Structures are given as C-alpha cells and as structure tokens.
Amino acid sequence: MDSADITADLSEVLYTKADIETRLAEIGAQVDRDYAGKNPLLVGVLNGAVMVMADLSRTLHIDCAMDWMAISSYGMGTQSSGVVRILKDLSTDLEGRHVLVVEDIIDTGLTLTYLMQNLASRNPASLEIMAMFRKPDAMKAEIDVKYIGFDLPNQFVVGYGLDYAGRYRNLTDVGILAPHVYS
Ligand code: PRP
Numbered sequence: 213m214d215s216a217d218i219t220a221d222l223s224e225v226l227y228t229k230a231d232i233e234t235r236l237a238e239i240g241a242q243v244d245r246d247y248a249g250k251n252p253l254l255v256g257v258l259n260g261a262v263m264v265m266a267d268l269s270r271t272l273h274i275d276c277a278m279d280w281m282a283i284s285s286y287g288m289g290t291q292s293s294g295v296v297r298i299l300k301d302l303s304t305d306l307e308g309r310h311v312l313v314v315e316d317i318i319d320t321g322l323t324l325t326y327l328m329q330n331l332a333s334r335n336p337a338s339l340e341i342m343a344m345f346r347k348p349d350a351m352k353a354e355i356d357v358k359y360i361g362f363d364l365p366n367q368f369v370v371g372y373g374l375d376y377a378g379r380y381r382n383l384t385d386v387g388i389l390a391p392h393v394y395s
Contacts, residue, residue, distance in 0.1 A: 222387035240271030260316035294322030321353035
C-alpha cells in the first residue's frame with residue numbers, strides 16, 4: 213500500500229518509500245563499516261520493527277544474525293509507561309556479542325530505557341540502537357541512539373511499521389494520519 217491508495221486518510225506525506233530506501237542505504241553503509249568482522253546480532257522489537265529490520269539487514273554486505281523480542285508496555289491507553297513485560301525473549305545468548313537493537317520508533321523513549329538496561333545486564337560486547345524514526349518533542353528519557361533514520365513531528369504518524377489500531381503498518385510511505393480517522 214502506498215499513500216496514493218489512502219489519500220483521504222493522510223493529512224501529509226512526510227517520507228516516501230524512496231526517501232526511506234535512500235536513508236537506509238546510508239545507514240547500512242555506516243553499519244557495514246562499524247561492524248566489519250564483528251558478526252553483529254540485530255535485535256528487532258516486534259511488531260513495528262519488522263519492516264526496518266528486513267530492509268536494513270538486506271542493505272548490509274557483512275554477516276549478521278537476527279533475533280526478536282516481543283514486549284508489552286503497561287500503561288494507560290496508547291501512552292508508554294516505561295514498565296515493560298517481556299512477552300517473547302531472545303533465543304540468543306548475548307554474552308560477548310555485538311548487539312544492535314533495531315526499532316521502528318522512539319516516542320517517549322521509555323520502552324528503550326527499560327530494554328537497554330535489560331539487555332546490558334546480559335553482558336554483550338557492545339550494545340547500540342538503530343531507530344528508523346524518533347519524535348524529539350515527545351521524549352521523556354535521554355536515549356543514546358547510534359543510527360537514526362528521520363525525526364518526526366509529535367503527531368499521529370503511520371506507515372512503515374507504525375500503526376493506528378493495527379492498520380497502516382504496510383504503508384510504504386510515512387505520513388500524518390488525518391484527524392477524521394481517529395476522532
Ligand atoms: C512502539 C515502538 C517502540 C515503542 C516506542 O511499539 O515499536 O517499541 O512503541 O515508544 P516509547 O518510546 O514511547 O516507549 P508499540 O508498543 O506501539 O508496539 P508495536 O511495535 O507492536 O506497534
């Protein structure tokens with residue numbers, strides 16, 4: 213699905229499929245350089261990171277492994293609380309591994325604050341973050357992100373893994389959801 217399929221649902225297209233591909237190729241080249249010979253483990257956080265994990269990993273020319281976590285945030289409505297429950301843990305032992313967490317979005321930053329503490333306690337050789345999107349005006353916690361795709365305005369954004377009520381994850385572009393969809 214692209215933005216032309218749902219023009220009435222979007223008030224603005226922020227990044228197209230081509231913008232995302234170009235940025236991912238740049239980030240992939242940096243990851244290739246930084247992790248040469250290190251066989252990094254890419255850790256995806258379900259569900260939203262599926263798209264960026266699949267696309268970023270395929271830009272790489274180095275060997276890498278992939279694993280997945282599913283987590284659930286306790287909290288009110290759609291707001292992160294920072295209290296996180298692990299629904300599906302990794303299958304891989306992180307001891308001595310170079311770990312790159314791959315996320316679709318950092319919103320408040322509370323989910324990653326918890327996750328990074330949890331993963332750091334498993335003694336990886338290194339632990340870094342790649343996030344496709346970040347909302348600087350929504351952040352409540354300082355997160356040290358090594359690779360960032362794009363910053364977003366603090367509005368309801370959908371596409372490329374980002375959903376509204378389970379919809380729009382398969383939108384290849386990224387845009388601001390029109391208010392009539394959710395009000
Ligand atoms: C999203 C995203 C991050 C988290 C970021 O996941 O994938 O994990 O929210 O929010 P925060 O920075 O405010 O903590 P979500 O809980 O929406 O689940 P999903 O990946 O299944 O969409």
